Amino acid sequence: MLRHGALALAVVSLAISMPASAHHSAAVAYDINKTISVKGVISEVKWENPHTWIFVETRDESGKTVRWGFEGKVPNQLIRLGITPSVLKPGVEVTVTGHPARDASQNYCEVLEVTFADGRTIKP
Numbered sequence: 623m624l625r626h627g628a629l630a631l632a633v634v635s636l637a638i639s640m641p642a643s644a645h646h647s648a649a650v651a652y653d654i655n656k657t658i659s660v661k662g663v664i665s666e667v668k669w670e671n672p673h674t675w676i677f678v679e680t681r682d683e684s685g686k687t688v689r690w691g692f693e694g695k696v697p698n699q700l701i702r703l704g705i706t707p708s709v710l711k712p713g714v715e716v717t718v719t720g721h722p723a724r725d726a727s728q729n730y731c732e733v734l735e736v737t738f739a740d741g742r743t744i745k746p
Contacts, residue, residue, distance in 0.1 A: 652721040652732040660690045660731075661717040667710045669697045674746065676710060676733060678718055692718050692733035694746040705746050715739045 662680030674694040682688050694700065700710075716738055720731030737743045 651723060653724050654721050654732075656722055657719060657734065658722050658731065659717055659719045660692075662690070662715070664710065664712050664714045664716055665689065666712060667707065669700075669707060672696060674700060674710075676718065676736070676746065678716060688729060690718070691730040692720050693730065694733045700746050703744075703746075705744055709744070710736070710746065 660678055660680050662678040664676060665679045666675075666677040668675040668677075674697050676692040676694060678690045678692065679687055680690065700706070716736050718731070718733055719735045719737070720733045723730050733746055735743055735745050
């Protein structure tokens with residue numbers, strides 16, 4: 623009987639000492655009360671866990687090229703929705719809407735919606 627108690631205590635101690643891998647809320651990094659849209663061309667898409675990243679190049683008011691990063695869903699979720707690397711690929715003109723970073727000096731957002739030049743819309 624004592625052995626089972628000691629084993630249970632060891633398992634619980636080990637579980638408590640292991641780092642937690644809880645998912646964070648988007649509100650930690652993004653201002654979910656604001657929405658912005660960026661029109662440009664996809665320069666890169668990273669299909670990696672834990673989130674996909676869509677990078678879009680656009681021009682600012684002075685004509686300088688600016689790169690924006692948009693954090694999306696897990697790659698498996700996108701693929702199950704039919705959003706594959708053949709849909710989101712470099713060279714495609716898009717307008718991406720999302721919640722901007724809380725740090726306004728950073729050009730990244732949580733993606734809400736991608737609209738293609740032909741009017742199609744996806745939510746990656």
